[in-house]
Amino acid sequence: MFGHSIYVRKGYHLSKPKLAHELVHVLQIERACLDKVVSLHFSDLAQYGYNDAPLEVEAFEANRNYSQSW
Ligand SMILES: [Zn+2]
Numbered sequence: 001m002f003g004h005s006i007y008v009r010k011g012y013h014l015s016k017p018k019l020a021h022e023l024v025h026v027l028q029i030e031r032a033c034l035d036k037v038v039s040l041h042f043s044d045l046a047q048y049g050y051n052d053a054p055l056e057v058e059a060f061e062a063n064r065n066y067s068q069s070w
Contacts, residue, residue: 004026004029006022006026016066017064017066017067019066020062020063020066021059021060021063022059025037025055025059028055028058041055044056
């Protein structure tokens, strides 16, 4: 995901939960702006690690929500 584009490598199965996760990142960028989100995210990754970074925690919630609807 970068800005308003979600890139998927050939052969990768973009399931509904994974797409929901990436769309949350698009929403996060809409709420702030790309530059702020990127710098905040890198700072958070260094401080919390991937799984506990606040922007990822919010996006993982979308994974869970859409996993249950299938
Ligand atoms: Zn993510």
